[in-house]
Amino acid sequence: MSPALSAGRRARSVTRMSEPQRSAPDDDVGQGPADRPTVFEACGGAPAMLALARAWHARCLADPEAAHPFTHRPIHPQHSERLAAYWGESLGGPPAYTSALGTEADVVRTHSGNGPHDSLDAAATACFVAALDDAGLPADPALRDTLARWFVWSNHLVNHGWPTPADVPDDLRLPRWDWEGPVS
Numbered sequence: 118m119s120p121a122l123s124a125g126r127r128a129r130s131v132t133r134m135s136e137p138q139r140s141a142p143d144d145d146v147g148q149g150p151a152d153r154p155t156v157f158e159a160c161g162g163a164p165a166m167l168a169l170a171r172a173w174h175a176r177c178l179a180d181p182e183a184a185h186p187f188t189h190r191p192i193h194p195q196h197s198e199r200l201a202a203y204w205g206e207s208l209g210g211p212p213a214y215t216s217a218l219g220t221e222a223d224v225v226r227t228h229s230g231n232g233p234h235d236s237l238d239a240a241a242t243a244c245f246v247a248a249l250d251d252a253g254l255p256a257d258p259a260l261r262d263t264l265a266r267w268f269v270w271s272n273h274l275v276n277h278g279w280p281t282p283a284d285v286p287d288d289l290r291l292p293r294w295d296w297e298g299p300v301s
Contacts, residue, residue: 155209170201172251182240221289
């Protein structure tokens with residue numbers, strides 16, 4: 118079983134994630150940070166992020182559980198493009214989201230106040246893992262595992278950090294993730 122698929126299955130059984138896994142992928146032994154591209158670059162940059170965002174969104178809309186959040190209000194006409202910019206920036210790409218589209222506080226406010234939704238989180242993660250293939254991302258197991266771990270971690274931060282939108286502070290910074298986990 119691939120590490121990414123395994124991560125997707127693990128996410129189904131996670132009820133609350135207090136801290137992400139921080140272990141480095143096994144195949145990066147001997148490679149320093151300067152020798153390795155960012156996760157964003159390893160995916161294929163902005164075109165890959167857009168393909169992934171579109172594939173994930175399509176999978177979510179086709180999944181009865183994962184579609185739920187998209188049925189309550191109109192979705193921005195450039196939702197996938199905005200999501201790709203956000204994901205790319207979080208994974209080491211340029212500040213395409215925060216320089217022109219919004220703030221981390223905006224994103225978190227949009228997703229806060231919905232209470233626990235473990236089955237939705239698991240469905241969204243399963244859609245993400247499957248979308249990696251749909252989008253044609255590299256089949257590298259270390260990359261796939263890193264992306265799956267990042268998605269679970271990021272989803273937790275965005276959806277479960279504050280009980281209501283009013284509780285979200287204005288000065289949140291978009292969280293970054295590299296091969297080894299969250300970047301401080």
